[in-house]
Amino acid sequence: MxxxxxxxxxxxxxxxxxxxxxxxxxxxxxxxxxxxxxxxxxxxxxxxxxxxxxxxxxxxxxxxxxxxxxxxxxxxxxxxxxxxxxxxxxxxxxxxxxxxxxxxxxxxxxxxxxxxxxxxxxxxxxxxxxxxxxxxxxxxxxxxxxxxxxxxxxxxxxxxxxQAKPRLPHAVVVGENTYPAADPAAIAAYDHAVAAYYAHRDTGAREESFYSLIQRHLTxxxxxxxxxxxxxxxxxxxxxxx
Ligand SMILES: Cc1cc2nc3c(=O)[nH]c(=O)nc-3n(C[C@H](O)[C@H](O)[C@H](O)COP(=O)(O)O)c2cc1C
The missing domain is CATH 3.40.109.10 (NADH Oxidase)
Incomplete structure (x- = not known):
C-alpha cells in the first residue's frame, strides 16, 4: 500500500x-x-x-x-x-x-x-x-x-x-500479541542511522544521536x-x- x-x-x-x-x-x-x-x-x-x-x-x-x-x-x-x-x-x-x-x-x-x-x-x-x-x-x-x-x-x-528523520526499527516498536523483545543491536544500528541523519542533513547539521537526544532529556x-x-x-x- x-x-x-x-x-x-x-x-x-x-x-x-x-x-x-x-x-x-x-x-x-x-x-x-x-x-x-x-x-x-x-x-x-x-x-x-x-x-x-x-x-x-x-x-x-x-x-x-x-x-x-x-x-x-x-x-x-x-x-x-x-x-x-x-x-x-x-x-x-x-x-x-x-x-x-x-x-x-x-x-x-x-x-x-x-x-x-x-x-x-x-x-x-x-x-x-x-x-x-x-x-x-x-x-x-x-x-x-x-x-x-x-x-x-x-x-x-x-x-x-x-530529509525524513529515520524511525526506530519496526521490530523495536511493533509487537505481535505481546510486547516486542528488546534488541540492543537493532537500537545501536538505529543510533548510527540517527547520527548519520544529523551529520548529513541539509540544514542544521550537528553531532547528535538517538542516545544523546535521550540523555539530554535527563538534564x-x-x-x-x-x-x-x-x-x-x-x-x-x-x-x-x-
Ligand atoms: C505533540 C508534538 C509536539 C511537537 N512540538 C513541536 C514544537 O513545539 N516545535 C517544533 O518545532 N516541533 C514540534 N514537534 C515536531 C517534532 O519535533 C517532530 O515531529 C519530530 O522531531 C520528528 O520529526 P518529523 O516530524 O520531521 O518526522 C512536535 C511533535 C509532536 C508530535
Missing part, C-alpha cells in the same frame, strides 16, 4: 501562499471523537500581534517566520458543562476520563488536519511548545473554565524540503512545565494523582 503518510516530515518554513483554512477546520470537525463529545475547540490565530505573542511562548522556528496558518487546539469539556442543567454534578466532565477524552480529541483532530494537509501537498508541524506557558496562552485566548490549550499546529505551503530544564497540574486545577479539572 502506498501512502504519503510514510513520507511525513515536519515543515517549519512556508511560502506566502494562503491555505484552504475552511477545509482544514472542517477536517478537524470530521475527526473521530471520544464518546462523540467533540471535546475540543480549535482557534485560528489571524491577528499578527497575537501570533507574535504565541511565537514568543513557543520559540519554534515555524513561528519565527511570517507564513502559514496557525491553529491552537484546546481541550474543551466546558461546552458540555454549560449544556447540562445548572447545579448538576458535572464531575464526569472534569475527571481524568473527560480530560483524556479531550486530549484524544485534540490530538486526533490536529493530526487529522496535518495528514489532510500533507495529502494535499501542504506541510506543517505540531507545536507542543505552547505548553511553555499555558497560563499565558489561556489569558491570551480568553479561554474559559474547563478548557486547556494542549497543542498548536502550523500548516502551509512548504518552503523547505527537509533539560522543564521545571516551568511542573505548573501544568496547578493550571489544570485552576481551569476546573479534577485530576487526582493516583
Amino acid at each position: 502506498k501512502s504519503v503518510a510514510l513520507y511525513h516530515r515536519s515543515i517549519r518554513r512556508f511560502k506566502p501562499i494562503p491555505v484552504d483554512v475552511a477545509t482544514l477546520e472542517a477536517v478537524a470537525q470530521a475527526t473521530s471523537s471520544s464518546e462523540f463529545l467533540q471535546s475540543f475547540t480549535m482557534i485560528h490565530i489571524t491577528d499578527a500581534t497575537l501570533r507574535a505573542k504565541v511565537a514568543k511562548i513557543s520559540g519554534s522556528a515555524a513561528l519565527n517566520q511570517p507564513n502559514g496558518a496557525l491553529f491552537i487546539f484546546v481541550i474543551d469539556t466546558g461546552r458540555d458543562i454549560r449544556l447540562i442543567a445548572p447545579g448538576s454534578d458535572h464531575h464526569h466532565f472534569t475527571n481524568w476520563n473527560a480530560f483524556l477524552a479531550g486530549a484524544f480529541d485534540v490530538t486526533l483532530a490536529a493530526q487529522n488536519v496535518l495528514a489532510a494537509a500533507e495529502r494535499a501537498g501542504l506541510g506543517g508541524v505540531m507545536l507542543g511548545s505552547i505548553l511553555n506557558d499555558p497560563q499565558q496562552m489561556i489569558d491570551l485566548l480568553h479561554l474559559p473554565r474547563y478548557t486547556f490549550p494542549l497543542l498548536g499546529l502550523m500548516v502551509g505551503v512548504p518552503d523547505e524540503d527537509p 533539560a530544564d522543564q521545571h516551568h512545565r511542573d505548573e501544568i497540574g496547578a493550571i489544570l486545577k485552576a481551569q476546573g479539572f479534577d485530576l487526582p494523582q493516583g
